[in-house]
Amino acid sequence: MECTQPDSRDKLRVLFVDDEPNVLHGLRLALRHMRDAWQMSFAGSGSEALDILAREPHDVVVSDMRMPGMDGDRLLAEVQRRFPDTLRIILSGYSDYAMIMRTVKPAHQFLSKPCSHEDLTRTVNRALRLRAVLCNPRIKGLLGAIGSLPSLPEVFAALREEMDKPEPSLQRIGGMVSQDMGMTASVLKLVNSSFFGLRRHIATPRQAVVLLGLETVRGLLLLSELFRQFTLAPELGCSTDLLWRHCTGVGRFSRAIAAAEGLSAAEQDDCFIAGLLHDVGKLVLLAHMPGEYGAALARVREGGATVHDAEREVFGASHAEMGAYLLALWGLPDAVVESVYRHHAPLCGTEDTACVAAVHAANALHHELVVLTPGRAPRPADNDWLAACGLEGRMTAWREACAAVLATQEPET
Ligand SMILES: [Fe+2]
Ligand SMILES: [Fe+2]
Structure with missing residues (x-):
């Protein structure tokens, strides 16, 4: 069954669960201003929450983690089983995001206590925006077959926490990145390669952050960690090395296209990260289900299917959907999730059309300009879609911007 979008005339139904009456009372008061948009219910225990849900379906459940009887983890697992379309958010007194997301697997999003009502409102609304990704029925079926998904690298979450502070410290950020030797080594290797075309040698993560910006370094850390976790079977004909070159290349192309469109520095960062991570779903599928992936690739070779x-056809979901699901779960920016979700099947009229277009075109241009697998049919950009978004005629400028990126890069050996 497709995830149903709440009727626009209906209020969103949000259920809060906490064993502390004072907390529920505080939420009732703090969220009074949301009464026009949300219909709120409050439960003092897991079993009461399940009774409420059985009587009336809710769009979102926000649950405390530690509760007597049934804790938040068990409650959300039960909600996942019985009401799979309900978005699940955990509220916890712990601030370690990575630890919580590892232990509370059935949660879609995480909020740390004490949490301001602005944060709470933003997180609920954000989770609802990502509903199409997080409640994708095809992904749900596939997740059952995969079993476990990679968890967000701890350093990535720690960096986010540091960045959210009023005055983030470069010293602390450099220290966090340096803690993980393997990750540091792969990121430094990348920034010192021809990839960035930098004229000076970068010796420390701190220098990398200063020169390239924290968002860029975070994106590279995440990508290198994911590639470190997975090694692809060589017989699949899609090597880890080729996929890495494609992902990093599309990251750079996406940023170049975003710059050519005059997007802000923050939007360019989102495009870069979305480009870097656009095919991470492929990595997950290839690593977890190599046999089935081989069958999918055979269909492409034989029948000309994309x-x-x-x-x-083979998995019930595409790598774009799989990758977007992971990134949404990990709390990456909406524009990144949306662009990864739509990089093969773009859609007009969303808030993030510019970023979706950059990643969609960057992927097509990378296949055109950097032929990593000779003989494979080209995958041109969707011109009808570009025209519908008023972006027709931009491909020439984008191709030039991407060719300029390649010109700054030494030929790979
Ligand atoms: Fe892709
Ligand atoms: Fe791709």
Whole structure:
């Protein structure tokens, strides 16, 4: 069943669960201003919450973690089983995001206590925006077959916490990145390669952050960690090395296109990260289900199907959907999630059209300008879609911007 979007005339139904009456009372008061948009229910225990849900379906459940009888973890697991379309948010007194997301697997999002009502409102609304990704029924089926997903690298979450502080410290950030030797080594290797075309040698993560910006370094850390976790079977004909070169290349192309469109520095960062991570779903599928992926690739070779369609036939979901699900779960920015979700099947009229277009075109241009797998049919950008978004005629400028990126890069050996 497709995830149902709440009727626009209906209020969103949000259920709060906490064993502390004072907390529920505080929420009732603090969220009074949301009464026009949300219909709120309050439960003092897990079993009361399940009774409420059985009587009336809710769009979102926000649950405390530690509760007598049934804790938040068990409650959300039960909600996941019985009401799979309900978005699940955990509220916890612990601030260690990575630890919580590891232990509370059935949660979609995480909020740390004490949490301001602005944060709470933002997180609920954000989770609802990502509903199409997080409640994708095809992904749910596939997740059952995969079993476990990679968890967000701890350093990534720690860096986010540091960045959210009023005065983030470069010293602390450099220290956090340096703690993980393997990750540091792979990021430094990348920033010192021809990839960035920097004229000076970068010796420490701190220098990398100063020169490239924290968002860029975070994106590279996440990508290198994911590639470190997975090694692909060589017989699949899609090597880890080629996929890495494609992902990093699309990251750079996406940023170049975003810059050519005059997007802000923050938007360019989102495009870069979305480009870097656009095919992480492929990595997950290839690593977890190599046999089935081989069958999907055979369909592409034999029948001329696109990878996207062959994956949907074999797995029920595409790598774009799989990757976006992971990134949404990890709390990456909406524009990044949306662009990864739509990089093969773009859609007009969303808030993030500019970023979606940059990643969609960057992927097509990378296949065109950097032929990593000779003989594979080209995957041109969707010109009808570009025209519908008023972006027709931009491909020439984008191709030039991407060619300029390649010109700054030494030929790879
Ligand atoms: Fe892709
Ligand atoms: Fe791609």
